[in-house]
Amino acid sequence: MRARVVLKPGKDKLLRRGYPWVFANQLHRIEGEPRSGDVVEITAADGTTYGLGFYHEHSQIAVRFLTPDPNAQIDAGFFRRRLERALALRQAAFGDSTHYRLVFSESDGLPGTIIDRYGDVLTWTCLCYGMEQRRELLLDLLEELLRPRAIIERNDHALREKDGLPQRRGVLRGQYGGPVEIVEEGVRFRVDVLEGLKTGFFLDQRLHRPVVARLARGRRVLDVFSADGGFGLMAAAHGAAHVHLLDISETAMERARTNARLNGLDTNRLTFDVANALDRLGELVAQGATYELIVLDPPAFARSKRHLDDARRAYQRINISALRLLPPGGLLATASCSQAVDEATFLKIIHYSARRAGCALRLLYRGTQPPDHPVLEAMPETAYLKFFLFQKLTDETPPVRQ
CATH class of the missing domain: 3.30.750.80 (RNA methyltransferase domain (HRMD) like)
Structure with missing residues (x-):
């Protein structure tokens, strides 16, 4: 007979809506002696059975939901x-x-x-x-x-x-003998699944790279947090006049160079820049540099709600600098993969950045996760990627008050 976890009265609301985690502070009692990793039955205080889940006696997430069928065989x-x-x-x-x-x-x-x-x-x-x-x-x-x-x-x-x-x-x-080659929109990438960032490639941006690439023809492009060159090299392959790739990782930049050679791209149209992006953007503004298209695809600045203030400042800093590097008519592709920063908050950051940069914006494209990163409607934690493509309209908007 399976062990059972019984929730406190009123603590099953999220579970009823389909949220798949039960937290330790929601539990009223445990019937039986389950060990971490065991499958347990999940029951409300009134006796309603919700199904089965994995139990963990020491984790804050006490139960991870598996199935509503209490008789299912987890085999x-x-x-x-x-x-x-x-x-x-x-x-x-x-x-x-x-x-x-x-x-x-x-x-x-x-x-x-x-x-x-x-x-x-x-x-x-x-x-x-x-x-x-x-x-x-x-x-x-x-x-x-x-x-x-x-x-x-x-x-x-x-x-x-x-x-x-x-x-x-x-x-x-x-046997793993080294990087695996993939092809997106006719562009070849070597993916090092053992040593690369994340699992080797940013799969979640696959729908957005072609959107940016189509608009890159004839433009000077700055790809910030470029990693292995996904956005920047696809832009170069689709006719960008010049692409400046910027990332703090020398190993990632070396992989980007390898990918450029793999596609036979003209190195005279590419700049590989290893530097701290937040600092380098400010330096480029001070130098009076300009680009017609800028991509900002930073790592998650906010791993949790506790880091929201620091994340907000970092997003503001890079977006203000990017907008100052664009002439009127220039394009900004800006993303956030911080789950703790929801879409409304991210848009507020962008609007604030535009006011600080003294410009207005026109939204051209709005994107999110592709179908292989599906969002569970009842679980906000599964929705994390925000992607926007804006056009800068003017440098005459009144700046925000300090």
């Missing part, structure tokens, strides 16, 4: 069906493309688990103790479904410690 068949459903969605969305996020944690019914696909190489990232316990079962299923050449562990993430899991990185299955 190989259960996980196979979840993986097949996730794969079917990606194949429908991207056709013959074989690089995408195959599993996006709770949004795909596989708690705390992220699986990325780069051709015949997969990456495994897991922040959930219960899923980590069943890792070998999941890896077996992945091998059956996709026959990958290698499965790489990218568990070098501090959030694992919240579930008592160590940070690790390495080859879990198969």
Whole structure:
């Protein structure tokens, strides 16, 4: 007989709406003696059964929801069906493309688990103790479904410690002989899934890179936080007059140089600049530099609500500088991947930045996560990416009061 967790009176509202986490402070009592990673039944104070989830006795997230069926068997068949459903969605969305996020944690019914696909190489990232316990079962299923050449562990993430899991990185299955090549919009990229940023490439911006590239023809482009060159090199391949790639990582910049050579791009049209972006943007403003298109795709400045003030200042700083580097008619593509900064807050930051830069903006394009990063409507944590493309209209708008 399964152990059961019983919630305090009135603490099941979020669960009723489909929110898939139960926090430790919501629990009234535990019936039985479950251990971390065990499957438990979730019950409201009035006896209503909500289903099954993974239990963790020491985590702030006490239970991660799995299924509303209290009689379900959480076995190989259960996980196979979840993986097949996730794969079917990606194949429908991207056709013959074989690089995408195959599993996006709770949004795909596989708690705390992220699986990325780069051709015949997969990456495994897991922040959930219960899923980590069943890792070998999941890896077996992945091998059956996709026959990958290698499965790489990218568990070098501090959030694992919240579930008592160590940070690790390495080859879990198969042989990994080095970077994997992918193609987007005819542009080739070598992706180092073992040593690259995140799992090797920013898959979540795949719908936005072509939008920027189409507008880059004939323009001077500044790609800030350029990483391996996704935005900048695609812009160069689509006819940008010159692309200035700016990133603090020398290793990322070397990968960008490799990708430029891979595509036969004219290095006279490219500048590779290793520097702190926040400082360099200010220097470029002081130098009177100008660009016709600027891309800002920074890392998450706010990992949690506690960091919101610092994040707001950082976003303001880079967007004000970028707008000052653009002439009237210039284009700003600006993004935030901080889940703690919602869209309304980010737009307020942009509007404030425009006033500080003494200009007005016209919105040309608004984007969010692609279909392989689906948002669970009841779980705001699964919605994190904001992307806007603005045109600068004038330098005559009155500045904001200090």
